[in-house]
Amino acid sequence: MLASLVIVFREVFEAGLIIGIVMAVTTGVAGRGRWIAGGVAAGVFGACVVALFTGGLSQLFNGSGQELFNACILGFAVLMLGWHNVWMARHGRELAAEMRAAGEAVVEGSKSLAALAAVVTIAVLREGSEVVLFLYGVAAAEGGASIGMLVGGLIGLILGSGVCLLTYLGLVTIPTRYLFAVTSTLIALLAAGMAAQAIAFLEQADILTAFDQTVWDTSWILSDASYLGRALHTLIGYVDQPTAMQLIVYALTLAVIAVLMKLFAVPPARRPRTA
Amino acid sequence: MLRESGDKPLLAKKTNMMRNTPATPVLVLLASMFVLSAGVARTEQPVPLSVTIKDHKFEPAEVHAPAGKPITFAVKNLGSIAAEFESDALHIEKVIPPGGEATVHVRPLEPGRYNFFDDFHRATQGFLIVP
Numbered sequence: 001m002l003a004s005l006v007i008v009f010r011e012v013f014e015a016g017l018i019i020g021i022v023m024a025v026t027t028g029v030a031g032r033g034r035w036i037a038g039g040v041a042a043g044v045f046g047a048c049v050v051a052l053f054t055g056g057l058s059q060l061f062n063g064s065g066q067e068l069f070n071a072c073i074l075g076f077a078v079l080m081l082g083w084h085n086v087w088m089a090r091h092g093r094e095l096a097a098e099m100r101a102a103g104e105a106v107v108e109g110s111k112s113l114a115a116l117a118a119v120v121t122i123a124v125l126r127e128g129s130e131v132v133l134f135l136y137g138v139a140a141a142e143g144g145a146s147i148g149m150l151v152g153g154l155i156g157l158i159l160g161s162g163v164c165l166l167t168y169l170g171l172v173t174i175p176t177r178y179l180f181a182v183t184s185t186l187i188a189l190l191a192a193g194m195a196a197q198a199i200a201f202l203e204q205a206d207i208l209t210a211f212d213q214t215v216w217d218t219s220w221i222l223s224d225a226s227y228l229g230r231a232l233h234t235l236i237g238y239v240d241q242p243t244a245m246q247l248i249v250y251a252l253t254l255a256v257i258a259v260l261m262k263l264f265a266v267p268p269a270r271r272p273r274t275a
Numbered sequence: 276m277l278r279e280s281g282d283k284p285l286l287a288k289k290t291n292m293m294r295n296t297p298a299t300p301v302l303v304l305l306a307s308m309f310v311l312s313a314g315v316a317r318t319e320q321p322v323p324l325s326v327t328i329k330d331h332k333f334e335p336a337e338v339h340a341p342a343g344k345p346i347t348f349a350v351k352n353l354g355s356i357a358a359e360f361e362s363d364a365l366h367i368e369k370v371i372p373p374g375g376e377a378t379v380h381v382r383p384l385e386p387g388r389y390n391f392f393d394d395f396h397r398a399t400q401g402f403l404i405v406p
Contacts, residue, residue, distance in 0.1 A: 007395060054357075055372045063378040066369060130359065130370060134395050137356030137373055200366050206345075206380035213382070214364075224363045241363055243382075 001148035005156045007134045011127035012160025013227075014234045015043075018123040020167025021190065021235075022116045025084075025183040027172055032113055039117035043124025050125060051132035064205035070126070071205075074198035077122045080115040081191035082257045085184050087112050089261040184261070186235070192253040193237020196246040203243060211244035321380070325349040326401060328358050328371070328393060333401035342405045346381040359394035365403065367391065 019036065026032040050057070050069075057065040091112075135153060139145045174182050202208035219240040222229050232238035237250060322344050327334045331354065340346050352358045352371040360369045360377065364387075371377045384405045393399035 003396070054370060055375050058369075058371070058375060058377055066377075130395075133357040133370055133372060137395075140373065141355040200368070203382065204367055204369070204379050209345075209382070214366075217364075219363060239363075241366070243366065 001152035004135060004138060004149045004152035005159075008131055008153045008156025009159045010156075010230070011131045012157055013163045014230065015123040015127040016160050016162075016164030017167055017231060017234045018190065019120055020164045021171065021183070021186050022120055023164075023168045024171035024179075025187065026113060026116060027179070029113060031110060035110070035113040035117040036120055039120030040124050042117075043121040044128055046121060046125035047128025047132050050129040051136065054129070054133060061205075064207070067201040067205035068207075071198040071201040073122050073126070074194045074201070077119050078191045078195045078198070078253060080118050081187050081194070082253070082260070084112050084115045084119075085187050085191075085257055086260045086264050087115075088180070088184060089265040188254055188257045189236040191257060192250045193233070193235070195253040196237045196239065196242070196250040199243070199246045199249045200239070203245065208245060211248060213244055214241045215244050215247055217241045319345055319383075321345040321347045323347050323349065324403070325351070327351040327353050328360075328399065329353040331393070331396050331399045333391075333399060336401045337404060338401070339404050339406065340384070342386045343383045345383050346403075347378055348381055348403075349376060349378045351376040357395060358399070360391065361394040362389065362391035362403075364389045365391060368394075 019040070022036060022039075023032070026036070054066070057069055059065060061068055131153075135145075135149065138149050142149070171179075171183070171186075199208060203212050217240060222232070222238070222240065224230070224233060224238075224240045229238060229240065239246060242250075322340050324338050324340055324346055325348070326338060328350065348365075348367070350358075350360045350369075350371060352373055352375050355373050357373055358371045360371055360379070361367055365381050365384075367379050367381070369377050369379055381403075384403075386405045389403040389405070391401050391403060
């Protein structure tokens, strides 16, 4: 029971941090509840499918199927997060100031919501597939799902969801005028961390071998395996022993997002008044 | 009626968005990085290592490899529960279903003692020793 509690909590907690941020980012956007719930549901379904085919997936591409799959969905999430930030830089001010017709704002807002819902789906799919595989293994070993396993999993799920809620509640206490800056930064760091993680998978698959030496080791201060290490890994991509390529890609992702946000931001004065 | 009146500005907005799609430069950047990295792929023959996981133990729990050579690490999960073969120092993270086998690549290493473990069952620990 304890094992399933710990594993379920750990994975839900990681996905929960991301969902909490997405909820805070979309505060006040109409229809966000449906999009996020849809993203979670799609992620749970995807997790079951991925868990079911893990054996087959591993065998693809000379045994590197799992790594390639992870790198691809992480790369996709990075694009979605980056796109969201750039989109918000362009339209966020208008949305927040309610200068647009409400109807149009909803249509425009839903594009950005779709991107964030996809990120939620990917987060739930990645963490969820590990939960499914683990619980399935335990159930198979014990000759069926036991009450202890289910209770442990349920408690883990509730505690993990609590982290999601705390993340959200913590972020929404930030005054509205700072919220955009804070969430943009969080989303950019989230994207950079995911990009660096995708690089780790490509290195593991031996697809990427350039600059793969470890640059520093901070495991004596904060280990990847600790809860704080895991939380920071999910949030800002903390790795205690990063490779040079991971650092390059991390910095590059942040730079590209920042530059694109600057490029596409429209000063409020230039916007034509239609009303 | 309402829809029709809202159609035109929406369409104009859409073409505007497509012209400004930020995904393109990012994609070009990523693509060029892959090309760059492919150019410096390793030519050295990797050193094969293999361990099995059974009854929540690595067998052998200690493996040895020479320094400065790439390694391929084959892990067979003979247990009845899925394992997550993981190592922070070796940059490995891979789920292995029960009865499954996985191969991961490890970069050339400096001499040292590298820890690996089953993230689903932390007590399952092993070491890669590079003299």
